[in-house]
Amino acid sequence: MAHTVSPLAPASFPDMPVIGGVRLASAATGIRYKNRPDVLLAVLDPGTAVAGCFTRSKSRSAPVDWCVDALKGGMARAVVINAGNANAFTGKAGVRTVTAVASAAARLLGCKPGEIFQASTGVIGEPLDPAPITSALVGLVRAAKAEAWPDAARAIMTTDTFAKAATVTAKLGGRTVTINGIAKGSGMIAPDMATMLVSIFTDAAIPSKILQKLLSRSVDTSFNCITVDGDTSTSDTVLLFATGAAGPASKGIKSAADARLKPFAEALDGLCLDLAQQVARDGEGAEKLIEIAVTGAESDRAAHRIAMSVANSPLVKTAIAGEDANWGRIVMAVGKAGEKAVRDRLRIRIGGITVAKNGMRDPAYHEADIMSHMKGRHIVIEADVGVAKGKARVWTCDLTHRYIDINGSYRS
Amino acid sequence: MAHTVSPLAPASFPDMPVIGGVRLASAATGIRYKNRPDVLLAVLDPGTAVAGCFTRSKSRSAPVDWCVDALKGGMARAVVINAGNANAFTGKAGVRTVTAVASAAARLLGCKPGEIFQASTGVIGEPLDPAPITSALVGLVRAAKAEAWPDAARAIMTTDTFAKAATVTAKLGGRTVTINGIAKGSGMIAPDMATMLVSIFTDAAIPSKILQKLLSRSVDTSFNCITVDGDTSTSDTVLLFATGAAGPASKGIKSAADARLKPFAEALDGLCLDLAQQVARDGEGAEKLIEIAVTGAESDRAAHRIAMSVANSPLVKTAIAGEDANWGRIVMAVGKAGEKAVRDRLRIRIGGITVAKNGMRDPAYHEADIMSHMKGRHIVIEADVGVAKGKARVWTCDLTHRYIDINGSYRS
Numbered sequence: 001m002a003h004t005v006s007p008l009a010p011a012s013f014p015d016m017p018v019i020g021g022v023r024l025a026s027a028a029t030g031i032r033y034k035n036r037p038d039v040l041l042a043v044l045d046p047g048t049a050v051a052g053c054f055t056r057s058k059s060r061s062a063p064v065d066w067c068v069d070a071l072k073g074g075m076a077r078a079v080v081i082n083a084g085n086a087n088a089f090t091g092k093a094g095v096r097t098v099t100a101v102a103s104a105a106a107r108l109l110g111c112k113p114g115e116i117f118q119a120s121t122g123v124i125g126e127p128l129d130p131a132p133i134t135s136a137l138v139g140l141v142r143a144a145k146a147e148a149w150p151d152a153a154r155a156i157m158t159t160d161t162f163a164k165a166a167t168v169t170a171k172l173g174g175r176t177v178t179i180n181g182i183a184k185g186s187g188m189i190a191p192d193m194a195t196m197l198v199s200i201f202t203d204a205a206i207p208s209k210i211l212q213k214l215l216s217r218s219v220d221t222s223f224n225c226i227t228v229d230g231d232t233s234t235s236d237t238v239l240l241f242a243t244g245a246a247g248p249a250s251k252g253i254k255s256a257a258d259a260r261l262k263p264f265a266e267a268l269d270g271l272c273l274d275l276a277q278q279v280a281r282d283g284e285g286a287e288k289l290i291e292i293a294v295t296g297a298e299s300d301r302a303a304h305r306i307a308m309s310v311a312n313s314p315l316v317k318t319a320i321a322g323e324d325a326n327w328g329r330i331v332m333a334v335g336k337a338g339e340k341a342v343r344d345r346l347r348i349r350i351g352g353i354t355v356a357k358n359g360m361r362d363p364a365y366h367e368a369d370i371m372s373h374m375k376g377r378h379i380v381i382e383a384d385v386g387v388a389k390g391k392a393r394v395w396t397c398d399l400t401h402r403y404i405d406i407n408g409s410y411r412s
Numbered sequence: 413m414a415h416t417v418s419p420l421a422p423a424s425f426p427d428m429p430v431i432g433g434v435r436l437a438s439a440a441t442g443i444r445y446k447n448r449p450d451v452l453l454a455v456l457d458p459g460t461a462v463a464g465c466f467t468r469s470k471s472r473s474a475p476v477d478w479c480v481d482a483l484k485g486g487m488a489r490a491v492v493i494n495a496g497n498a499n500a501f502t503g504k505a506g507v508r509t510v511t512a513v514a515s516a517a518a519r520l521l522g523c524k525p526g527e528i529f530q531a532s533t534g535v536i537g538e539p540l541d542p543a544p545i546t547s548a549l550v551g552l553v554r555a556a557k558a559e560a561w562p563d564a565a566r567a568i569m570t571t572d573t574f575a576k577a578a579t580v581t582a583k584l585g586g587r588t589v590t591i592n593g594i595a596k597g598s599g600m601i602a603p604d605m606a607t608m609l610v611s612i613f614t615d616a617a618i619p620s621k622i623l624q625k626l627l628s629r630s631v632d633t634s635f636n637c638i639t640v641d642g643d644t645s646t647s648d649t650v651l652l653f654a655t656g657a658a659g660p661a662s663k664g665i666k667s668a669a670d671a672r673l674k675p676f677a678e679a680l681d682g683l684c685l686d687l688a689q690q691v692a693r694d695g696e697g698a699e700k701l702i703e704i705a706v707t708g709a710e711s712d713r714a715a716h717r718i719a720m721s722v723a724n725s726p727l728v729k730t731a732i733a734g735e736d737a738n739w740g741r742i743v744m745a746v747g748k749a750g751e752k753a754v755r756d757r758l759r760i761r762i763g764g765i766t767v768a769k770n771g772m773r774d775p776a777y778h779e780a781d782i783m784s785h786m787k788g789r790h791i792v793i794e795a796d797v798g799v800a801k802g803k804a805r806v807w808t809c810d811l812t813h814r815y816i817d818i819n820g821s822y823r824s
Contacts, residue, residue, distance in 0.1 A: 059747030059755045089743050091756065091772035124740040125773045229726040232748035314641040314726070314811075315819060322820035328536040331501050335471030336644035343471045344503065360503035361537045399726075400820070404813050407727060408734035 008281035008289050008377060008397070009162040016149035016167050019180050020203040020245025021045035023144035026155035029132035032084030032122055037155035039133055040081045041140040042199065043109065048243045050076035050117065051212035053219045055236035062087045062094030063118040064235055066102065070114045074208030076241055077111040079199055081156050082133060083184070084122040086195060088234040093127045100130035101137075108141045119237040121158055121184065121195035153182040156197055159406070160186045160282055166274040170204075170267035173249040177204035177264065181271050185279035186228075195233040196223065196279055200271065204264060205244030206253075213256035214265050215240045222272035225304070225394040227311050228283035229403070240268075280395040285402030288320055289395060293382045294334075296347075297390030302339040304392040306385060309337035317399035323374040325367055327355045334383055345386025352380065420693035420701050420789060420809070421574040428561035428579050431592050432615040432657025433457035435556035438567035441544035444496030444534055449567035451545055452493045453552040454611065455521065460655045462488035462529065463624035465631045467648035474499045474506030475530040476647055478514065482526045486620030488653055489523040491611055493568050494545060495596070496534040498607060500646040505539045512542035513549075520553045531649040533570055533596065533607035565594040568609055571818070572598045572694055578686040582616075582679035585661040589616035589676065593683050597691035598640075607645040608635065608691055612683065616676060617656030618665075625668035626677050627652045634684035637716070637806040639723050640695035641815070652680075692807040697814030700732055701807060705794045706746075708759075709802030714751040716804040718797060721749035729811035735786040737779055739767045746795055757798025764792065 022044060026037035052071050054064050070076075080101055087094045102113035109116075120128065153163035164183040169176050185196035206214070219238055253260060281289055292310050297303035310316055313333040319326035327348050334341055344359035351373030355365045373379065379398075433456060438449040464483050466476050482488075492513055499506045514525035521528075532540065565575035576595040581588050597608035618626070631650055665672055693701055704722050709715035722728055725745040731738035739760050746753055756771035763785030766774045785791070791810075 056750070057744070057747035058749070058751070058753045059743050059758065089740065089755070089758075089768070089772060091770060093772070124743065125768065232744065234744055234747055314815070318816055318819035321816070324820075328501065331471050331536065332469070332644065332646055335469035335646055337470070338468070339470070341470045343501070346471065346501075356501065356537065358503060360501060360505070360539075399816065401813055401816050403726070404730055404733070404811065404816060407730035408736075408812070 005161045006282045006286055008286055010278065013150055013163055014165055014167055016165055016180055017178055018146040019178055019201045019243065021048060021243025022201045023146050024148040024152040025140040025144040026148070026151050027136040027140055029136050031082055031132055037151060038083045039136055040152050040155040041137065041144060042079045042152070042201070043141060043144045044076050044078055044241055045243050045245065046077065048076050048241050049074060049206060049208040049211050051208055051215040051240045053216060053238045055233055057232050057234045059089060059234050061120060061235040062090060062098045063120045064237060066098040067117050067237060070117060073114045075115055076117055077109050077115040078105050079117040079119070079239060079241070080105055080133065081119045081197060081199070083156050083158050085120060085126055085128040086122050086124045086235050087120040087128040088124040090125065090127050097128045097130045101133050104134035104137050108137055117239055119197045119235065121156065121197055121235055124234060149180065149182065156182065156184040158184060158186065159284065160184050162282060164275060164278040164282070166271050168267040168271045170263040172204050172264045173260065175246050177202055177246045179267055179271050181275050183275040183279060186282045186284055195235040198223065198238040198275055200240040202242050203244070203246035204242050205246065205249045206242045210253070210256045211240055211242050214261065214268055217265070218268045218272040221269060222276040225392070226276045226280045227308060227394065227396050228280065229312070277395055280397055283397035284406045285400040286397030287400055288377055288379050288398045290320055290379045290381065290397060291393065291395050293393045294385065295382070295391045296384040296386050296388065298340045298387050299390040300392055301390070303390040304394070306334055306337040306339050306341070306383070307392045307394040309333045310381065310383070311394050311396035314399055317396065320379055321398040321400045325350050325355065325370050325374050330381060330383060331356070334385060340387045341385035342387055347384040349382040350380070416573065418573045418694045418698055420698055422690065425562055425575055426577055426579055428577055428592055429590055430558040431590055431613045431655065433460060433655025434613045435558050436560040436564040437552040437555040437557065438560070438563050439548040439552055441548050443494055443544055449563060450495045451548055452564050452567040453549065453556060454491045454564070454613070455553060455556045456488050456490055456653055457655050457657065458489065460488045460653050461486060461618060461620040461623050463620055463627040463652045465628060465650045467645055469644050469646045471501060471646050473532060473647040474502060474510045475532045476649060478510040479529050479649060479651070482529060485526045487527055488529055489521050489527040490517050491529040491531070491651060491653070492517055492545065493531045493609060493611070495568050495570050497532060497538055497540040498534050498536045498647050499532040499540040500536040502537065502539050509540045509542045513545050516546035516549050520549055529651055531609045531647065533568065533609055533647055536646060561592065561594065568594065568596040570596060570598065571696065572596050574694060576687060576690040576694070578683050580679040580683045582675040584616050584676045585672065587658050589614055589658045591679055591683050593687050595687040595691060598694045598696055607647040610635065610650040610687055612652040614654050615656065615658035616654050617658065617661045618654045622665065622668045623652055623654050626673065626680055629677070630680045630684040633681060634688040637804070638688045638692045639720060639806065639808050640692065641724070689807055692809055695809035696818045697812040698809030699812055700789055700791050700810045702732055702791045702793065702809060703805065703807055705805045706797065707803045708796040708798050708800065710752045710799045711802040712804055713802070715802040716806070718746055718749040718751050718753070718795070719804045719806040721745045722793065722795070723806050723808035726811055729808070732791055733810040733812045737762050737767065737782050737786050742793060742795060743768070746797060752799045753797035754799055759796040761794040762792070
C-alpha cells in the first residue's frame with residue numbers, strides 16, 4: 001500500500017547533531033520489506049547508562065520481555081531494532097531469537113548479552129528468524145557512524161508516512177548536553193497492530209536509576225498522552241541511553257529531584273512531547289491533530305482518564321473529521337469516563353470559544369464563530385469538569401475513511 | 413439521511429400479543445422529525461410494579477434523573493417516550509420539562525407524577541419544550557390501544573433502520589405469563605449520540621423489589637454485553653413494568669432467588685438478549701454481527717472486560733469488516749484489557765477453528781480454512797486466557813465506511 005505523507009507532518013527532518021558515544025548503522029535484510037533498510041544498530045560507548053518504559057499489555061513481545069530483564073543491569077552497549085516482524089506471540093521461538101541476536105551482538109562488541117537492548121515492530125504471530133539480523137551485525141558494527149540519524153529514523157518505519165526525530169540541548173553541571181530521539185509509530189499497520197518504538201540518546205552523564213525516574217516522568221506527560229485509536233501494542237518501547245561523553249555532571253547529584261537536573265528534565269520532557277506529537281500527527285488516516293485539555297478534575301489521574309475518554313471516542317473523532325463542532329459528543333465522552341464530573345458546572349471550549357457552561361449550551365455561543373477553527377489542522381478542546389484542580393492534556397487525531405481503508409483491507 | 417435497512421435485521425417484526433393492563437398510543441408532534449410519530453405513551457393499569465436500569469454516565473439526562481427518583485416509589489401508571497431531543501445537558505430547563513410532562517400525564521390519569529416514567533432520545537444540549545408533548549397527551553390517553561405494538565416500536569426510533577421488538581411467555585404460579593419488549597438503539601445518531609431505550613411489559617404479578625433484581629440480572633448478560641463503538645449515552649434506559657393482569661403469582665415468593673421464578677427469569681433473560689442483539693445488529697454501518705466469548709479468565713467480570721476490549725477494538729472491527737481473520741489483533745486486544753491472561757496458554761478460535769494456542773499460531777491452522785466463516789454475517793471469536801474459570805459473552809458489529817459517513821457528516 002502506498003502511503004502519501006501525512007498532511008500533519010513537520011516541514012522537514014530536523015538537523016541532528018552528533019551525540020558523543022553513539023554510532024548508528026542500518027541495513028536491508030529483507031525480513032519482510034524489500035529494498036529498504038529494516039534493521040538498525042546503535043553502538044554505545046562503554047559506560048552508557050540506560051532507562052526504559054514499556055507497553056502495559058499482558059501479551060507483550062519477546063524483545064520487551066528481554067529489555068525488561070536487561071534493564072536490571074542498568075548499562076547498555078547497543079540497541080538493535082528491526083521493522084517488519086514484531087517477534088510477538090511467537091512462544092519459545094521468540095525467546096530463542098532475542099537470545100541469539102543479543103549473543104551475536106555481545107560477541108562482536110565484547111560485552112555481556114544483557115547490555116544489548118532490542119525492539120521489534122511489524123507482523124505478529126510469525127516466527128522471526130534471527131539469521132538475517134545476526135549475519136548483518138558484522139557489517140553494521142563496522143559501518144556505524146556518528147552522523148547516520150536520518151537513515152536510522154527511516155530504518156525503523158513501518159506504515160509511518162514520515163521519519164520522526166527531534167533534538168534538544170540543556171545545561172547540566174556547567175556543560176551543554178544534547179538529547180537526540182528517533183521514533184516510529186502511526187497507529188496501526190495493516191495487517192498488524194501499531195507499535196511505538198522510541199530510542200533517545202544523550203551525552204549527559206546520569207546514572208541509570210536517576211535516568212529511569214526522569215524518563216518515566218517524561219513518558220507520563222508525552223507518550224502516555226497520545227492515542228490513535230485506543231489500541232495498545234504488544235511491543236511499545238521507549239529507551240533512553242546516556243553515554244556520559246559530555247563529561248561528568250555535577251558531583252553529588254543523588255536524586256532525580258535535584259534542582260540541577262531541572263533544565264535536563266525539562267529538555268527531555270520537551271523532546272518526548274515533540275516525538276509523541278509526531279506519532280499522533282502520523283496517525284493512520286489523520287487529517288487533524290486534536291489536543292484535549294481537561295481541568296477541574298478530582299486528580300491529575302482522573303483528568304487524564306477523562307481526556308483519554310474524549311480522545312478515544314469514535315463519535316468525537318468522526319465529528320472532527322467532518323469539521324463538526326459537536327460538543328454534545330464531548331459531554332457524552334466526559335460522562336462515560338467514569339470519573340467525577342459536576343454536570344451542572346461542566347464548561348467546554350473549542351478553539352478558545354466557550355460553547356457550553358453551567359450544564360447547558362452557552363447562550364452567547366454561535367456555531368458560526370468556530371467554523372474556521374474546525375476547518376483548521378489543529379483542533380483544541382478544553383473541558384473543565386468543576387470538581388477540583390486535577391488537570392491533563394492529551395493528543396490524538398481524527399477518524400477518517402482512510403483509517404478504515406488502511407486497517408480493513410485484506411491481508412496480502 | 414436515508415437509512416437502508418441493516419443487512420442483519422430480523423426477517424420480520426414479531427407478532428406481538430396483548431399484555432393485560434398495557435395500552436399504547438403514539439403521535440407525531442414534530443419535536444424534530446416531520447411526518448412521523450415521535451411520542452409514545454404506554455398507559456398502565458393501577459397496581460403496576462416497575463423496575464429500571466440506567467446509563468452509568470456521569471452526565472446523564474433529565475429523564476434519567478427523573479426515573480431514578482420515581483423508581484423509589486416502585487409503582488407506575490405510564491411511560492412517556494419521545495424521539496428527536498434527548499433533554500440531556502439542558503440544565504434547569506430540562507428539569508422543568510420532565511416535571512411538566514409528568515404533571516400533565518398524572519393529571520390525566522389521576523395518579524401521582526412520580527408514577528409517570530419518561531425517556532428521551534435525540535439531539536442533546538437543546539432545550540426540550542414540553543408543550544408539544546403535554547398537548548398531545550390528552551389525545552394519546554384517549555387513543556391508547558392494547559394492540560398498538562408496531563407503531564409503538566416505530567415511534568421511538570431515531571437512526572434505527574428497523575423497529576425492534578420481542579415477545580416470550582413463561583410459566584409462573586401455574587399460569588402462563590407474557591413478556592413484551594420494544595427497543596431503540598443503533599450506535600450513534602448524526603449529529604448526536606446514540607441512546608438505547610428499552611421498555612418491557614409483562615402481565616405477571618411480581619413486586620417491584622423482586623422485579624428489580626430480575627431485571628438487573630438480565631441486563632447484566634444482555635444490554636451490558638453489547639457495544640457498537642464503546643461510547644455510552646447520557647440517556648440509556650431499560651424499564652420493566654409488571655401489571656399483574658395475569659393474576660396473582662404463587663403466594664410466598666419473597667425473593668428473586670425463589671425457584672418458582674426461574675422460568676420467568678429465564679424468559680426475561682432471553683427477551684433481553686434478543687432485544688440487545690437487535691441493537692447490535694442495527695449498529696451504524698454494521699455488515700456483520702460479531703460474537704465474542706471469553707473463557708478461562710480470573711473472574712466473570714475479568715472475562716467481560718477482556719471481551720469488551722476485543723469488541724471495542726477499532727483494529728479488530730475493521731479487520732472483520734475486511735473479512736480478514738487477523739487473530740494478532742485479537743491477541744493485542746486481550747493484552748490491552750489489563751486483566752490477567754497467560755500469554756503462553758492463550759487459545760483463540762474463530763468460527764470454531766483453532767488459530768492460536770500455547771502462545772503461538774497453531775501449526776495446523778491454515779487461513780483458507782476460515783475464509784468462508786469470515787465472509788458470513790455472524791462472526792464468532794472465542795478466546796481462552798488460561799487463568800481460571802471466569803467467562804463472558806458479548807456482541808458487537810464491524811466498523812465500516814458507513815459508520816464514518818453517518819457520524820462524520822456535517823450537521824444539517
